[in-house]
């Protein structure tokens with residue numbers, strides 16, 4: 001087990017002139033035994049960060065420490081890490097037994113009996129003991145993924161690094177494997193860094209979530225923190241499905257005035273601080289459909305999606321598209337005029353220029 005300290009990490013690719021900065025100024029500590037998920041849009045630097053921690057990429061500057069020991073210049077095989085990737089990279093000609101035992105046969109002086117015993121222990125832990133004599137092509141995707149996990153954990157690594165390990169599985173199996181992976185990680189208590197582009201997976205799995213954008217760390221926190229207290233507009237927009245509604249409003253005394261006759265009277269104006277405009281965010285589930293014309297967001301319904309347990313309403317307010325999650329009984333006809341309202345405590349407010357949260 002290990003605490004991972006990443007300090008001022010920078011990684012650039014390419015020559016002078018045509019440089020890509022994949023990761024910039026990244027400071028992050030992953031605590032001993034923690035499950036840290038890196039999430040962000042394509043190209044934000046998640047995989048590069050993981051590969052730097054693994055020792056598969058040289059860093060451009062900055063340092064990486066495991067339990068206070070600087071490993072920045074150590075090669076991958078000198079670091080006690082195990083990696084699991086999206087493609088399981090099993091050896092096709094070897095049985096499951098041989099695949100799982102491979103790292104031990106390569107790296108230790110244990111006898112084959114000892115290795116076999118350990119392989120069986122691991123296979124039992126993963127529920128694949130009956131498959132030990134099969135070849136990878138005889139296994140389902142989920143079974144292959146378990147073998148890949150087995151091969152990763154057999155050496156008792158200090159650190160687990162996983163890059164989209166579930167993305168080749170269908171939706172149902174993915175959610176089963178999510179739970180299994182979390183249970184396994186808790187049981188083994190190994191510090192884990194996990195990369196995904198899927199914010200739902202990130203929220204479900206991570207003890208904490210590190211959100212990256214354009215090579216920069218935006219926020220680190222547990223699911224509740226990043227959802228309820230996003231530090232900036234990017235995080236607010238990235239976390240949550242459907243996405244948060246965002247409009248630009250003028251600040252007129254204690255009233256927000258926005259597109260399509262949007263008007264909202266505030267109790268708390270302590271954040272205004274001389275601002276004449278602000279970005280206003282409301283989550284779809286915080287939008288209340290009000291029938292009596294009292295609401296602050298007059299809109300026209302464009303599409304109603306029936307989800308069974310609830311409806312997604314898509315509406316236009318002036319030039320702005322809105323999304324609301326409402327109870328399944330509420331089905332205003334498409335094209336009808338409706339109004340939405342929300343509680344002030346559910347407002348997210350961001351500076352128009354810096355995009356940082358102001359509340």
Ligand code: ATP
Nearest residue numbers: 013014020022041042043044045046047048049197
């Ligand atoms: P994805 O989810 O699409 O895999 P990511 O967040 O993992 O994205 P990275 O793969 O870390 O992103 O890439 C970050 C940036 O660095 C991208 O602009 C990418 O094109 C660039 N990059 C990554 N690896 C290399 C490389 N070996 N050579 C040149 N550029 C690279």
